[in-house]
Amino acid sequence: MPIILLIIVLLTYSRCEDDLHKFQQNSYRFKRYLKWRFETPSRIVRPHELLFALGFAFTIWDSAVLTTIGCLLMCLDAYFYWLIKTAYPVKKKLVYTPRVKRLKTTLTILLALVAAGGFYWSVLLYVGFIGYFASFIYVFIAAAINMPIESAINKHYFDDARKTLAKAPKLNVIGITGSYGKTSTKNVIFKMLSRDFNVLMTPESFNTKMGLTRTIREGLKPIHNVFLAEMGAKEVGDIKELCDFVQPNMGIITSIGPQHLETFKSLDNVIRTKGELFDNIAQNGTVFVNCDDANILKLRVRSDVTAYRYAVDRENALQHRTHFAIENLVLNNIGSSFTLVWSPDGYGIESTESTNEQNDNIKTAANVNTKIIRINLKTKLLGRHNLSNIVAGCAAALILGISPERLPLLVSEVEPVEHRLSHRNVADQYTLLDDAFNSNPIGAAMALEVLKAFEGKKKIIITPGMIELGEMAETLNQTFGEQIAAVCDAVILVGMKQTKPIWDGLKKQGFPEHSIYRVKSIHEAYARLNAIVAVDDVVLIENDLPDSFNEAL
Numbered sequence: 347m348p349i350i351l352l353i354i355v356l357l358t359y360s361r362c363e364d365d366l367h368k369f370q371q372n373s374y375r376f377k378r379y380l381k382w383r384f385e386t387p388s389r390i391v392r393p394h395e396l397l398f399a400l401g402f403a404f405t406i407w408d409s410a411v412l413t414t415i416g417c418l419l420m421c422l423d424a425y426f427y428w429l430i431k432t433a434y435p436v437k438k439k440l441v442y443t444p445r446v447k448r449l450k451t452t453l454t455i456l457l458a459l460v461a462a463g464g465f466y467w468s469v470l471l472y473v474g475f476i477g478y479f480a481s482f483i484y485v486f487i488a489a490a491i492n493m494p495i496e497s498a499i500n501k502h503y504f505d506d507a508r509k510t511l512a513k514a515p516k517l518n519v520i521g522i523t524g525s526y527g528k529t530s531t532k533n534v535i536f537k538m539l540s541r542d543f544n545v546l547m548t549p550e551s552f553n554t555k556m557g558l559t560r561t562i563r564e565g566l567k568p569i570h571n572v573f574l575a576e577m578g579a580k581e582v583g584d585i586k587e588l589c590d591f592v593q594p595n596m597g598i599i600t601s602i603g604p605q606h607l608e609t610f611k612s613l614d615n616v617i618r619t620k621g622e623l624f625d626n627i628a629q630n631g632t633v634f635v636n637c638d639d640a641n642i643l644k645l646r647v648r649s650d651v652t653a654y655r656y657a658v659d660r661e662n663a664l665q666h667r668t669h670f671a672i673e674n675l676v677l678n679n680i681g682s683s684f685t686l687v688w689s690p691d692g693y694g695i696e697s698t699e700s701t702n703e704q705n706d707n708i709k710t711a712a713n714v715n716t717k718i719i720r721i722n723l724k725t726k727l728l729g730r731h732n733l734s735n736i737v738a739g740c741a742a743a744l745i746l747g748i749s750p751e752r753l754p755l756l757v758s759e760v761e762p763v764e765h766r767l768s769h770r771n772v773a774d775q776y777t778l779l780d781d782a783f784n785s786n787p788i789g790a791a792m793a794l795e796v797l798k799a800f801e802g803k804k805k806i807i808i809t810p811g812m813i814e815l816g817e818m819a820e821t822l823n824q825t826f827g828e829q830i831a832a833v834c835d836a837v838i839l840v841g842m843k844q845t846k847p848i849w850d851g852l853k854k855q856g857f858p859e860h861s862i863y864r865v866k867s868i869h870e871a872y873a874r875l876n877a878i879v880a881v882d883d884v885v886l887i888e889n890d891l892p893d894s895f896n897e898a899l
Contacts, residue, residue, distance in 0.1 A: 350405045351464035353417060354474040355457050357398075357424050358481050362453055364431065365482040367440040369489070374445075376486060383482065391479065394426035402475050445496060452488040500556065504591070507562040511592065517570060519592050520742065523577040523585055523623050524600030525616065526789040527735050528553070530727070530763050531600050532574050534739030537760045542748060545572040551783075553578030558592055572746075579619050580609045589626035597623045597633045598738050601731075602641035605786040607816035613641075621645040634741050637666040638734060656741050657693075658733045667692030670741045672733065673720070679800045681726040682733060686740055686753070688719040719750050723757045728767050728779075731792040736760070765890070767793055776883040777802060785812045785889035787822050791829055793888055798833045802884035805833055808871050809888040810840035811848050820847045827851020834886075836878055838863045838871045 372379040401419030404412040440446065460477070464470045477484060511517070520535065522528045529551055536547045548561045553576040566573065577588045602620045603613075610616045624633050624645050630652075636642050637657040643666075647653045656670035657663040663671035671693040675684040687693060725736055739760075740753055748756070762768035765783035772778050777800060781793045790812065797805055807830055811823045827848035830837055837852060839845035842864055852862060863874050868890060879885060 350413070350417070351471045351474050352461050353420065354402075354471075354478055355461040357420065358474065358478045358484065359454070359457050360424065361427070361478070361481040362457075362484055363440065365485045366446065366449060366453070369482070369485050370440060370446065371438075374489065376489075379482070392427075392430075394423055394430075395479065397426070398423035398478060406471075448492055448495065449485070449488050452491050453484060456484055456488055456491075503559050503563065504555070507559040508591070510562050510566050514566065514568065514570065518572045518596060518746070519575055519594040520572065520596040520598065521575050521577050521589060521592070521594030521623050521627070522598045522600065523553075523579065523620055524598075525603040525605040525620070526786050527600035527731060528576050528578075529783075530732060530766055531598060531735040531738050532576050533763050534735050534760055535742050536574055538739050538743035538748060538753075538756050539572055539746065541752075541756070543572045543746070544569045545574060546570045547574035548576045551578070552576065555588060555591055558588065562592075577623065580606045582610070582615050582619050583622070585619055585622035586626050589623060593628055594623070595628040595631040596742065597627045597631065598636075598742065599623055599633075599639075599642050599645070600636060600735065600738065601639050601788065603786055603788045604815060604818055604822065606814045607818055608814040609816075611816060617641050617644060624648070624651070627651055632745065634738055636734060636738065637662045637668050654741055654745060655692075656734075656737050658730065658737060663687075663693040667694060669693070670737055672737060674722075675733070677730065677799065679728070679796075681724065681728065683722070683724045684733065686721045686723055686737065688721070688744060688750070690718075721750050721753050723754055725757050725760060727760060727762055728769065729792050729796040731789065732767070767796060772885075775881050776879050776885055779884065779886040782887045782890035785809075787812065787815075787826065790826055790888055793886060794829050794833045797884060797886045800884040802882050803880060804835040804883040806836045806838065806875065806879065806883060806885045807834045807888055808838045808840065808868075808875060808885065809845070809848070810868075810890070811845045812889065813844070823847035824851040824854070828855050831855035831857040836861045836863070838865065838874050840865055840868055840871050842866065 368382065369379050372382055397419045401416040401423065404416030404419065407413070460470055460474060464474070522532050522535075524531070532547055536545055539545050544567075546561065546565050546567075548557060552558065552561055558575055558577075562573075573592070575588070575592050575594060577585055579585050599620050602617050605616065607613070607616070610619065620642075621644075624647055627633055627648070629650055632652045632654065633647060635645075635647065635653050635655045637655050638659050654670065655666050655668040657666065657668045658672055658675075660671065660673070662668070667689075669689055669692065671687045671689070673685040673687055676682060721740075723736070723740075725732070727733075727736065736757060740757065743753070743756070744750065765780050767779060767781045769777060769779045779793070779797060779800070781789070794807075797807070809830075812819070812826065815822050823845075824847040828851040830848065831852050832855070837848075837857070839848055839862065845864065849862065849864070853859070863878075865871050865874055875885065
């Protein structure tokens, strides 16, 4: 019996690697992981695992032949498990962080104890059998055992980061949050400031407390005078916690919309949480208010904080007398051109006196109290939503002292962020719009607007839909399907279950069923795309979910 238990433990250990991978993709959150696992029946018990159950039943008989057959059946189950895993290669492999290494060490010790215990307690054989089907429980136990260690390590890192920040009292910390656009805005501001300031920014989407900590500990030096801190949130209080940690003296909320509703529960909670940035900005700090966003306009700005308003929409700029607005907008499939208007007294309040041309890009208009500056700009970034990011970036740069004359060059040099509506030509055949990083209702609608503006024979979209929308998931994804129907000629839906609302939205608008393709994984999606795409087509990838949402696994 101990030998049988050893085989079971070894097979279980091989499965724990996958459980650990999914646990990491679910941010090491127990509740989130359990929801993912139990929302799809195939993730609970797979058909081939009946071989393991049958094999185990054979091994408990006192027969060498049956025991041998049982062991072979259990190994056959493991082989089928391996075949499925290799058939669907993961998009992002398990990252062997120090935390993962500590978890694996604890997991190894735990399973070794189970195997060793089998020499003394035969009941552990049955524990091992159950543990094979629920191997993630071992990962949970290991994580629970390590929790005090992880907490102590995190506290050390947090304290060390605070000490590093304390050594830079004159550092401008710009907190950037929003339901979408925060990473793009962060990159725009970095481009605007990096020639005149020593700027540190959180890389990629390092927008948690640990992400900020790692950036500070590894990157912040005495020479830095600006720190761009991207701030993400999934629960009420998250932004306040980050503000208490890095104490920003400038803040930008790019947008507020229905995202992460699974944890926020309501849009009001999203608004309240994003508003924590304005509430907790440093005394006498500065905030930038996006007046195109109705939810941001609901937020209070403290009386001791200076607020600069901006808008892309002209009516909103006039109504709210924004300090930054745009005119002469031209949108196309290579970017956009526009005139940025900086009105210190508010857009629409200006003298009728003639303007005095300073150079090809800068014009000023005389005013009673100050002058209005108009700057002609061009950007490679696509879409109306990126204009908002550009204007926010320009506003921050100008307020920090960047010369208006330099903005045209700086804006022209801003490159699209990878997977955030970047575009490229594939093999000189078709255009690919890559908006694969996350997705939300507003951003998805804007991506479709960009797709519509592109000239092409066929418009094709590949999408698994939008996630973490809580009770609104079905309604919002169905609306997304209706929006797709108005733009696209062919649709490839990734995931049979999670994309049903999009299917319903497409059918509601009478979209032809023969142009809808439903596949189980992104790999099948690309195979289907290769079969239907033609020269001069335009393809939009809207969202690319982690491996944990692959319904084929």
